[in-house]
Amino acid sequence: MFAEFLQFLFSGITVGAIYALVGLGFAIIYNASNVINFAQGEFVMLGGMGTVFFIGLGLPMPLAVLLAVSLTVIVGFGLERFAVEPARDAPIVTLIIITIGASIFLRGAAQLVWDRNFHSVASFSGSDPIMIGGASILPQSLWILGCTVVIVIALHMFFNHSMTGKSIIATSHNPLAAKLMGINTSMVLLMSFGLSALLGASAGILIAPISLTYTGVGIMLGLKGFCAAVLGGLGKPMGAIAGGLLVGISEAMTAGYISSAYKDAVAFIIILAVLFLMPNGLFGGRGTERV
């Protein structure tokens, strides 16, 4: 009984950590630019597919990972410079369409350069399950959790202790004031896209050994990451992490106890319930419109 619960919890936390990373990517870009980057899921895809590709070239795993992450970050920079920057002052709906266009473009490019097949990536360290309290956990899950914790701590340090990180936060609070203080806000935007790409690619690489990777992998992961980010109250990094874990665990519990058919709907049902009751997300606070 308890072992079963623990089993679902492990798998929920594992996938929840991935959603959290994707959600963090949404939050970072939203903070810096008020843009929701619907191409976030493609960063995940590029991370996974890139790794498959570089390993296929015969490169060792760590190097392949490094190259895949670098490739994704470069794509992130390009996305900001060529698609988002020229339309900065456009209405929300226009920016949504642009980033969705970008995601279709990236998926199309990936299908063209690589293929439409499913690929598996070897686990980072063995695939023998470890038993804890009667439930088994894959070593890769531990990698995911460990890496997520490291990434979150590193991000925390970056935002609170480095000048670049602080200038991103300053820009998110008040872009004009930040600009007047001499912060290169355009650079901040570029950085935020790079950082999000890095997070997305990491998520894609970490999850690849557990669930197969293919060029369409980013669609659902991206949307669920968006759920996580909104659930936590857009632009709240810690909220996105909590949102990601909440979505992941609820999904695993639903699949385990109720029905796996509606597993994918769980994230969206939660988000609808939360938005209907709290229109600004779980941690979004209550805003009063200024007129």
Place this chain on the structure above:
Amino acid sequence: MNALSKPETGGILSLALVIAILPAFLPNSFYFDVVILVGINAIVCVGLNLLIGYTGQISLGHAGFFGLGAYFSGILVSIHGWPPLVALIAGAVFVGVLAYILARPVMKLRGHYLAMGTLGMGIVISIVLNQEGDLTGGPDGMPVDAFSVFGWEPGNELTWYWMVGGLLLIAVWLALNLINSPVGRALRAVHGSEVAASVAGVDVARYKSLVFVVSAVFASVAGSLFAHYSGFLTPSEADFFHSIELVTMVVLGGMASVFGAVVGAAVLTLLPQLLTVFHDYEMLVFGAAMMITMIFMRRGLVPTLQSAFNRWRK
């Protein structure tokens, strides 16, 4: 923007003229097929534009309503033997009521939260259509019987063409009536400033619900037509990508322009057909086209061309 009433009567006549003479230029049934799909998409977009373009409320889930309308017709007609017209109306009523129930909580959301809410709504609908296989045939889809009214069937492509063309004209006419009335002005006021609209006595929540329901019903009717026309349904009609296509049609054609919605639907329905010559490059080109038009023609095709034309005339 002002004194639009005159060009609009001109607009509806031009549209009627285009629909009337187009068949002369369509060489075979493949072209008819594409044009009929343009018409069906245009009906959805004319309704969706009332919501997005005029009232300023985005929806990333309208394919859900399209899909529900389609499946309602499919299931009632093909499994339960209902007359197609009755099923179409029943579907529209069902979708209207559902949209009305959803509207209060959904339309309370703003900006990206609204995008998320409508997206979630559409995806949940599409997942239900996928999973309730006993009813919908699941991911494999379901066949749908032919359309008929009192024994009459639009047998070939040409009759379908006239039917869809006529319905599109009616949809455009209804939308223009609505826009050029106190109701339409209230909707645009909600877009301009919600607080100023309510000071003027506009019940913002009521108008948002109203337009949400109207746009959902347009989508449902178009969905029912599509179900009978294509004769086969899959849950992809209701999926996220189709919702995005619909929004892109509206924005590409021109927000707050009824004819823009028609043009947007035409361009985006034709584009993939043209792109088939690019084979593997199809998605790449489609995505790039979306980005480029949105970056360089932000107001959409029709308003951009309209103002260029006005400048040229001066």
Place this chain on the structure above:
Amino acid sequence: MSMLRVENLNMSFGGVHAVENMSFSVIPGTIHSIIGPNGAGKTTLFNLITGVYSPSSGRVFFNDRDITNIPTFELAKYGISRTFQNLQIFFNMSAVENVMVGNHLKTDSRFLPALFGLSSIKRGERECRERAEQIMCDVGLEKFIGSDADSMPYGALKWLEIARALASEPAVLLLDEPAAGLNPSETSEIDDLIKRVAEKGITVILVEHDMKLVMGVSDHILVLDSGRKLAEGTAEEIRKNPDVIEAYLGHRRRAR
């Protein structure tokens, strides 16, 4: 008899008391000004009266009816209208259409007749447009009758907001800093307009920083400071009130 009465109104935003224990009443047909330094709670008070915010506690009465938690759009039916300090123009419409929205409650806004374009709707629209054009002429906006709102200069937009508010034929009109950002000659035109509005029997509640304007037109002045009532009375009484001189005028002079 008071037209508008505010009793013990309180409003706080996360611990900050924007309006504290406010009570006052407005006599019909008068020009009632509310002054005070920035952040004194003037606009918050407007938002509370017009239902944009709900007060933490306290009541608002209009002709002795409790209107405290009535939503903004319902208040329009009572004849309460207002303008905004930071313009709330419908930039997606023409100038005339902006004014026509002000007339919303007097138009036929039933859905089905609108959808089927009944001729009664079209007739109503023509009449509504004529009325709106007339109001624009009345406030001196005749040359913008054919303009889009987004092509109008700032000063004209301030008048457009007043025209839109007048189109609802209000019993009371709340003006939030109508002269802010205007030059002296435009300000004196606003001065004229306010007097003309009051002559029509419309009660005016005015929030304004321009002291010359306020002292010239007001029948009654209410002075706020940090969300509290500091003083109230006629222009003469306010001018002589030592608290006002100290806390408001004195402070402002030093600041300049």
